[in-house]
Amino acid sequence: MIQIQAAVVSDFAEPASYRPIEIPEPRAGEELVEVLAAGLHPRVRSGARGAHYTSSGRLPQIPGIDGVGRRADGALVYFALDDDRFGSMATRAVVDPRRTIALPEGSDVVRIAAAMNPAMSSWVALRRRITLTPGAAVLVLGATGSAGTMAVRIAKLLGAGSVVAAGRDPRRLARLASLGADVRVRLTEDLDATASALAGAAADADVVLDYLWGAPSGRAIPALLRARTDRSRPLDWIEIGSVAGPDIVLPSAALRSAHLRLIGSGQGSIGPREYLAELPSLVEAINAGRIAVETRVAPLEEVHAVWAEQPQPGVRTVLMP
Structure with missing residues (x-):
């Protein structure tokens, strides 16, 4: 020992x-x-x-x-x-x-130690859990947390054409424009109003990076699907975090009436080799200040x-x- x-x-x-x-x-x-x-x-x-x-x-x-x-x-x-x-x-x-x-x-050992874990969540999700089409529209739910803020920037770095950032902290939300957020949506305690706002801003998103889950996501998913221009167009909803709760209530019709693909991203859904294969390019991006x-x-x-x-x-x- x-x-x-x-x-x-x-x-x-x-x-x-x-x-x-x-x-x-x-x-x-x-x-x-x-x-x-x-x-x-x-x-x-x-x-x-x-x-x-x-x-x-x-x-x-x-x-x-x-x-x-x-x-x-x-x-x-x-x-x-x-x-x-x-x-x-x-x-x-x-x-x-x-x-x-x-x-x-x-x-910078401090930057690397601070950034690798939160940045990895969206980097690996977009690189390993789906195929991110160049120019895709991405919605980040929980964009004012550390990992969500990085996800806005990473989505753009990896080829997203537009990013909608949704978060609670108004001060941090305002700063996300400089990191690549094309549209910002304030999340509030009024879940129905928030779901409606998200549907108006991101109805035709191709990918959702979800750090919230819980009741906000349970309300947002049906609202976005109802508002889509073409419901047969795939929507990859990637569940990464659960700061708003571990469970959702989702009507079965949401899965039948639109091309919704619910995907998890984390330990277990992605193997160690896949994670490790992404680390060198992520380190390079962090070291370069991107x-x-x-x-x-x-x-x-x-x-x-x-x-x-x-x-x-x-x-x-x-x-x-």
């Missing part, structure tokens, strides 16, 4: 605390890396509550699903982990080299206090040992 310092979750109802913990020695084909930066993503928080659909329920747990590290030979790498027991929020982590990609020296991300950096030893704070909308927290 190897003793390290790490953020440790001992109770799913409590924030992580910084303390010593032992992790297993690398097995054959694995290696130990020095962790330089790890993102405190919403996905990390849900896993640390035992609430993510991939959670095994094992404790104690070191949270963190990815990060930037340095190998024993000095090489800088981005790494992803698939073990929910021993994660990346630690001074060192055991990684599978097949789940790492080399980073150029001089890469995908914007707002960051906040905090020392790993302050994880307990940071964890308990209310996350800032649109800002990704990165912990550094």
Whole structure:
């Protein structure tokens, strides 16, 4: 066993605390890396509550699903982990080299740690779950969150002709025009009015990137389908997140009366090899500044206090040992 310092979750109802913990020695084909930066993503928080659909329920747990590290030979790498027991929020982590990609020296480790996970959600969805036709019309539901904001930009980078951005935060919504949003729709508590507004703005969308799900999506899907000029035209509705709720109520007629294709995108629907194949081009886009991300950096030893704070909308927290 190897003793390290790490953020440790001992109770799913409590924030992580910084303390010593032992992790297993690398097995054959694995290696130990020095962790330089790890993102405190919403996905990390849900896993640390035992609430993510991939959670095994094992404790104690070191949270963190990815990060930037340095190998024993000095090489800088981005790494992803698939073990929910021993994660990346630690001074060192055991990684599978097949789940790492080399980073150029001089890469901004904070930007990479902050952006890879949220950017990957739309990048991989548009590259691996559907065939995005050049010039396609895309609707992003939940566009004022970090991942949704990146999705607006990524849709344009990958060839979308127009993007409708829908979100709650009016300040962030206003800024999305500069990132490629052609139309912006404010989401409100009035679900029927919001669904009507979405139908008016994106009735003929080709793709929906849905970070909301729940009641807003349950109302929006029938409204958009009823408003389509040609209901036989395919609409790929890609479910990525569920910040508005884990379930929807959808009339069966919605599936019969229009060419609706409901698709999920996440761990399980996309294999590790597919994810890894997309990482080099995504790293290049982040390093080149083509995908914007707002960051906040905090020392790993302050994880307990940071964890308990209310996350800032649109800002990704990165912990550094």
